[in-house]
Amino acid sequence: MEDRIIRTEYSDIMQKSFIDYAMSVIVARALPDIRDGLKPVQRRTLYDMYELGIRYDRPYRKSARIVGDTMGKYHPHGDSSIYDCLVVMTQDFKKIVPLVDGHGNFGNIEGDGAAAMRYTEARLSKLTQENFLEDLDKNVVDFVPNFDETEREPSVLPVKIPNFLINGSEGIAVGMATSTPPHNLAEVIDAEIAYIQNDSLTTKDLMKYIKGPDFPTGGVVINKDELLNIYETGTGKIRIRGKVETEKGKNGHINLVITEIPYTMIGMGIGKFMADVAELAEKKITNDIIDISNQSSKEGIRIVIELKKDTDVDNFTNLLYKKTKLEDTFGVNMLAIDNGRPETMSLKDIMRACADFQFEIATRKYTTLLKKEQEKKEIQEGLIKACNVIDLVIEVLRGSxxxxxxxxxxxxxxxxxxxxxxxxxxxxxxxxxxxxxxADAILEMRLYKLIGLELEALIKDHEQTVANIYRYEDILESHESMSMVIQDELGKIKKEYQAKRKTVIDNRENAVYEEKPVEEIDVAFIMDRFGYAKTIDATTYERNKETIQAEFKYSFVMKNTGKICLFTSAGNLHTIKAMDLPQGKMRDKGVPIDNVSNYNASDETVILVASQSELNLYRLIFTTKSSMMKTVDGGEFDVSKRTVAATKLTDGDELVNVEVLKEQKTVILRTEDGYFLRFPVDTIPEKKKTAVGVRGMRLGKNDFVRDVYYLNDLEEKTVEHNNKKLELAHLKITSRDTKGTKVRI
Structure with a gap:
């Protein structure tokens, strides 16, 4: 066959291919169908368990068996996705009504994962078997070929309850995502019954039954007034808080006990929450915390925070709401596949779709049952007629x-x-x-059917069959009759599986935390040459000042409410709150300075460390490697950001020196080639921190400024040069922006 070359626009091909791919992910992988509230992998896993006979009243089967069979027959997308789906359907802390009964380690609320599939076992839950899969043999849904057309699978399960709302759903597709919170089963069924009785009900009317989401983890929804808009539009944010109680602790201390957590904290969120609480104490945001422990067990969540006796509990609780995930938001986007299309649905839209589906499967169910009863009636009437002329029938049979x-x-x-x-x-x-x-039934009839009691039973069965036909015809012909049947069935499900609401729906004020004023005291900042820093008591510093200045690279006294400024070779200014540093004893190690700031030791070098309060009183002199210099008012560095540009550098340049200008009269620049230039400090102009500056010294080719020194009047300072001592005060004072003198000693 000759090759055919199709000429087309590349962008058109890409667009069509991407749309095809996106719709495949949306419809066949990521989003649930509004009718049964299940994604394809969930539907296929449940159907496979049903086909394997893994019922709620039979023994558990290995999860690996279920996963392998599902992957081989219906879902060829890898075993991990199927097992993850199976695990989630067993977890009562994620699903308000678990669809699978798990046996073994299926993970926990604190984020520990499930055991490998070869260790765990599962079977269908009673609710799933009786209300998701029971009527599959009655032609209530369409069956479609599987991926290789060797099996057939249901396109949707005949779910009798609005599962999309009850268990919620989360999924990320291409360009869209679904996020629906779980709801109370009894409330959802009540709303569905009310809608079936009166389909003109508004979302506001339906919310008389559905108060709001009902999370398996409990908690408190605090924006009740915003829920109506969320359920009318299908999108919005639900704000949830954990449940907090207080108890008397040891020695008169107060125990703050968290007994319920926000749904969003499931998994590693509990560990993160405890770390955040510990950080509040470490950063001295609060001094009320004595200890925190996780005492959760099978009985439920119990996180205990031990507080000091005089703690303002309400204020501290508000701090937790503000600074941790004890208060969080659940983003709602009730997106589902409706009539083959992804749609964001309101509460009424969901009720409508689920009610329509109930009527559809009821119509198909009772049509199938009616047909079977009519066939049964035909046979029964034939057998009764045959029994009445049994002698003649026997004569026909014997004579044939x-x-x-x-x-x-x-x-x-x-x-x-x-x-x-x-x-x-x-x-x-x-x-x-x-x-x-x-005739076929008569030919297959056994002689015991001629017994009197059997004939009576046959007549009774026929009467029951006639009654069933009348009932089924009435259901199919009368919308009201079918409606009553659906309502009765929903009522029975509610009665058997209803549970008390776990989540409180309320309006609560925004958390307001009033910070206690910090007592302002003097502390000493000290930092060694390895970058380990801390603060110590100011009196301790004064007693050991000479030792500290000898052993530590930077040390000065400042207020505990102040900030430390780090100027680096990259021209950056990093600020650190003194309260972010640990306060300890002189011999304590401290913390690496890059742990409490944005400073990166691999990319830049610390040039100067000073307190911000000191900088506000003076000017600073900047000198770069290429000899650009300027003075800047220290007030320009009183910034709120943790990192800002301290000066402007040209490409390839870097800061060599930053000095606080106090009583210095002259500055000496020393280059790598051994040139020295001494000139008055007051010849360096004052600029803004965003300026490059002026040239301090003319440099030779490939030469650069290596060191910068400052002298006062009559001050003597010696540096080593060519392995000999050089008195800087002996250098002649000349003009700025000259070449300087090459010193040979």
């Missing part, structure tokens, strides 16, 4: 040469070839005229 001859006589009255005892029998046989179905 084969089954076909006997059946032809029973159905069509053809008596040719059949031996009868009399002409009367032959004439009567010609008038039997059974249907083909009745």
């Amino acid at each position: 040469k084969d089954r076909a001859m006997a059946k032809n006589c029973l159905v069509n009255g053809v008596t040719d070839g059949i031996n009868f005892k009399s002409r009367e029998s032959k004439a009567m046989a010609a008038q039997l005229l059974f249907t083909e179905v009745q």
